[in-house]
Amino acid sequence: MTGRLEVRGLNVVFDGFHAITDLDVTVQPGELRFLIGPNGAGKTTLIDVITGRTRPASGSVRFDGTELVGRREHAIVRLGIGRTFQTSVVFEELTVLENLDLAASFRRRIPALLRARRGVSGEVTAALETTGLTSLAGRPAGVLSHGQRQWLEIGMLIVQRPRLLLLDEPVAGMSRGERDRTGELLQAVAKDHTVVVIEHDMEFLRRFASQVTVLHEGRLLREGTVAAVQADPRVQEVYLGR
């Protein structure tokens, strides 16, 4: 299985402000890794560097051995790295199925709405099943609940066949039931993909996370299992506020 991410000696500086300092992080293929830390810890900046949005002052980000630093965002997408944003990107007037079909066509580089319909592709059917949206396939995305919309976005990433998925707070604003579904979805997705998730919800982490990376003021504070991380006094001090 491919999808190994290796961040080495990463430094990101914005106008003299050190957003990330000497950061080393390794995520193994097929891992579901959670990234936590207080506001301003550098989590989003790290994702922005991986996806080519932000250029670091120094350091390297390798994906299956390929250096990502210096590549443009679209070139990094083509290497199989997909992300979600906190703001939604679904097309509300299109159905769930059409949204997935459109996302799948980005990879094939054929505009889905222009091409003759040849029925639903296998990957779209699989994404509907994985995300639990099969029964909603014909509904406009605009009527989905907040949780269903997040699952659709994850589905829209999966159909592009990435090797690494980067998700920014996927359970924010979700009901308890939706969180549970999302945790199960992430674990299912991580069977075939490497997944890195920014998430703050400790209860969610306790239930669904294995490995956690804690950032604080742009540095790696701690890495380990949820239990080990939670028991670390430094983590309690900066993150849990105890």
Ligand code: ADP
């Ligand atoms: P997190 O996602 O962990 O909350 P961020 O990565 O968004 O943290 O931010 C890390 C630090 O870098 C913050 O202090 C933030 O203000 C700063 N920062 C992020 N992006 C920029 C930018 N484009 N210009 C200047 N400062 C930035």
